[in-house]
Amino acid sequence: MHTDAFDYNLLTVFDAMLRERSVTRAAAQLGLTQSAMSHALNRLREFFDDPLFVKTAAGMTPTIKAEALSETVLEVMTAMRTRVLPQASFDPATMQRTFTLCMTDMGELVFLPPLMKRLRVVAPHCKLRSLQVPVPQIEALLASGDADLLLGSVQTAPESLFRQQLFMHGFVTIVSTKNRQVREALTIEQFESMPHVTVSLAGRTSPSYDAAFESQGLKRNIYLHTPHFLSIPLLMEQQPELIATVPEELANVFSRYGIVRVVKPPVALPPYALSQYWHPRFHHDPAIVWLRQLVKQTFDSYPETDVSSDARPVPRRAKSGRSKRNT
Missing domain, CATH: 1.10.10.10 (Winged helix-like DNA-binding domain superfamily/Winged helix DNA-binding domain)
Structure with missing residues (x-):
């Protein structure tokens, strides 16, 4: 200089x-x-x-x-x-840092256990913190460094953020293990008549499977809207007649506890992408680059994984020939 x-x-x-x-x-x-x-x-x-x-x-x-x-x-x-x-010259083995991840309570069940397991091995002095924040606040949190990554499926993520797709998962329906009316699959009549629990996250659009139900002409009897995924199986234990359509990986976690079981919905539902998002300010930050790589590697083996090597800003409109599905 x-x-x-x-x-x-x-x-x-x-x-x-x-x-x-x-x-x-x-x-x-x-x-x-x-x-x-x-x-x-x-x-x-x-x-x-x-x-x-x-x-x-x-x-x-x-x-x-x-x-x-x-x-x-x-x-x-x-x-x-x-x-x-x-x-x-970033060295995860010696670094002492707390990484902050924005995610829902569902994200905590899906993302945190495998991430914690890997982090404790490769970066034993690092810690994790999770936040659940409304979508309008996400960009400011990531830009300020108060949060490092957003993990999940956010259809309305700000255009300025970078996104990398991690894996694809579908939707399934869960019912109480006490429910004897439903067998391996729901009939259309059962699906339309039984009371549904749906999750409405603050600042988010309706679940992506809503359009699939509407296109099939299905009408759901929505009894309860809740902002929390984790309350669903507990509610079903008390009210066995309730049903809910949730992400497949979350349903698999719930079913391990013997409170709910997974059944096929009466129509095929489109898969959805779980991704990681970050702010351009930290695109080249060695610690955040390493964290993104750790997240990518952790979920490489998940079913229907579709992770590309490069990341691009999240496109909401076609720009410069970029594909909306490429990450």
């Missing part, structure tokens, strides 16, 4: 001379020849109009001016070594 009058690379020469008190040893530390080191030292002397380091019995001793400059030079070089350079 240079200004009109000063080459900032000379600060490393000054720093080495302060610590080594020897032109020969300072040159060896910086990987310079002794001639190049002497030339750089002469440039420093010329700029500051001072010898800076003079030969004594104790070695190259700093002058009064060099002593006055030494504290500032050491502070600058320490900041470079401890704050700037580590950003270019």
